[in-house]
Every structure is written in structure tokens, then in C-alpha cells.
Amino acid sequence: MDRSQREDDRATGRGLADVIERRQGEIVQRWLGRVTEDLKGRAVHPSDLRDGIDDYLTALVEKLRSRGPVEDRGSDAWATIAREHALTRVRLGFDVSQLLREFVLLRRVVMEAAREEGVMNDAQTDRLVELIEGAVTEAVKSYVQSRDYQARRTEAEHIGFLTHELRNPLSTAMLAAARLARQGALTPEQRRTMDLMNRGHERLERMIDSVLTAERLHAGEIESHPTEVHLAEVVEQALTSARAAAAKKNLAFHVYVQPETLVFADPSLTQSVVQNLVDNAVKYTDQGSVELSMEELPSDVMIHVRDTCHGISEAELQTIFEPFRRGHTGKPGSGLGLAIARQAVEAQGGTIGAESKGHSGCHFWFTLPRVRH
DSSP: OOHHHHHHHHHHTHHHHHHHHHTHHHHHHHHHHHHHHHTTTOOOOHHHHHTTHHHHHHHHHHHHHOOSOSOOGGGOHHHHHHHHHHHHHHHHTOOHHHHHHHHHHHHHHHHHHHHHHTOOOHHHHHHHHHHHHHHHHHHHHHHHHTSOHHHHHHHHHTHHHHIIIIIHHHHHHHHHHHHHHHHOOOOHHHHHHHHHHHHHHHHHHHHHHHHHHHHHHHTTOSOOOOEEEEHHHHHHHTOHHHHHHHHHTTOEEEEEOOTTOEEEEOHHHHHHHHHHHHHHHHHHOOSSEEEEEEEEOSSEEEEEEEEOSSOOOHHHHTTTTSTTOOOTTOOOOOSOHHHHHHHHHHTTTOOEEEEEOSSSOEEEEEEEEBOOO
16 A cells, blocks of 8 residues: 555544544543443443444544545434433433543543554544544434433532532543643644644533533523623623634634623623533634624614525525534534533523524524623
8 A cells, every 4th residue: 555545544534543443442441441440339230331332433434434424314324323322321311421431431542542553644533532522412302302301400419529520520531631731741643632622621521511511501501690880891702712713713803892881681691692602603603704793672682693694495494503413514512502501592581583584694693682781
């Protein structure tokens, strides 16, 4: 095999797929050992723990070898297996934190095997993370839909446990990586590996935050505490990541908010709404601009977010604010951002909506009570 062929294999994912296929049994055993250790002696039969993982890895190999984008997750074999795996976890009485943790451990074990074989690079890391994020989305969606109302209420009571089990170890890993980076003795290859680790940590942290927030809002665990606040101050605090992302994509980014405008709103929830809407606009806009503006109505203030993306179909507009419903763009994500925005707006007594011509541009808006003196 010549050099160009080897590079092509690494870029498309075939090198990683070969490692998973060749070492599948070892990967499963490593994963089982770590999951069992996580369960801290809980009596669960290994065959139940292993349920679907072999088939999932086989389907993952096929997906990695394909050249197409990760789209239409619902029709993929690997996504179907992930959903059925989640149903087994419901039967075993697992909570969603353990379900998430299993996929985190699987990704970690696969990446370890790939690094041992020397086939891991930026493109394959991103593709693996994207595929497993998609599996997490499908599994969590299936898990949530299979639980009745009381079970979901019980799940919400375990938010503290979920935070401890996922966020604390993740924070430890991020801190360790930061300490290594500060030592300054890393080779260029080690520095690239460190950057990959940091990006993976950040994406996982955002996913955990989204799942936690969506679950807590849906269960009524997050209450609105409105106060008089200047809208411009709240908005500005929510735009940091969007500004940076827009600059990186060479998008025009405009904000038109009157500094004296007061709203009666929960600052934290409102920041979440603005951040999710604007980050979403930047994410799906590849050229042109993103704009946030405000409109003063008799009793409310309406905040508008407009972009020049490729548009959203009428069918997608009907479900876009539902959890785990994503457009057919192939871009990675949990499908929770707009659902969180809707729940955060409705928790404050506001309304939210969206429109699109279907082929060019999107317009999202939401309302907050206006303060008049």
C-alpha cells in the first residue's frame, strides 16, 4: 500500500475501522471491565451488560468505512442498536447517567486501541466522536421515551448523582490536561494529541450540560426567578462563543439592542435562550450573516435572531423545538438546544417561534415581559 493510500485510509476512517474489526473482542472485554468497575459490585450478568455492543461495533465499522456524511441517524443500523441497547438499560433499572457513561467508556476504549495501533488522527477522532455522540442522542431519546412520568420524575431526583458521576471526572481530566500543557515540555505530536483531548472534553461537557438542563427543565426542577434587568447586559453575556465562532467562519455578526431597555426576566434562563438560538444560527450558517435585534411591543419585548443559512423545511419547523429533533444537515449536535430554549422561554411565561422560506434564511424569535416606568 503506497503512502497516498494509507493517508486516504486514515482520513476516511478505514484505518480506525480496521482496528475496531481486528480487535473487537479485546475492545468489548476492556469495556466490560470498566463498566463493571463503574457499577461497584452491582449484580448484573455480563451478558446483559454486553447486550448489543458487539453488533454496535460491527455497525460502527461499516459506518466508518462509508464516505458519506453522518445523516438520517434513524435509518442507520448502529443508531437502531443504540436505541435497543437503551431499552435494555431501562429493564435493568439503570439511570441515564450510567447509559451516558457506557458510551463515554466505549469511545475511550476505542480511541486507546487506535492510538496503540498508531492510526488515530484529527479527522478520525472527529468522526468517531460524531458517531458516538449520535449514538448517545439516539440512546437517550429511546431511554426517555420508554420511561413513564413517575420514572422520569425519579430520574430528575438523581440529577445530583449524574453531576457527580459525569461532571466531576470530566473536570478532573480537563484539569490534568491543563497541567500537562503548562509544563511546556510537550513535543509537537503530544501537543496535537492534547488539543484533540481538550476538544473532546469540551464537546462532552457541552453534551452533559445539554442533557442535564433539558431533563431539569422538563421535570420542573429549574424555577424561574424573574427580576428587572437590562436586556443588553443579559444578551451580551450570552454571545461570547457565538462571536468567536462567527469570526472563525468569516460571518458578519450584528447586535441591535437598546441599552436602556428593561425586561422582567430570569437572567440565567434568558442567557440560555439567547445562547442556544444564536449559537445555533452561527452553526448552521456557512456564509452571510447572523443578526440579533429587539422590538418593543406594548407589553413585551420581542428578540429576533435572523441568519442566512440554507433554510428549514415546513415539516421540520413543526418539530424543531422538540427534544432530539434535528435537521438533515449532517452537522453534529445533541438536538437539545432549541428544546432547552423553548422550555426556558415558557418557564418565564413567554412565547417562542420560528419561520423560514425553506431555501434561504431562518428567523427565530421569543418574547419577554417588558418593564415600563
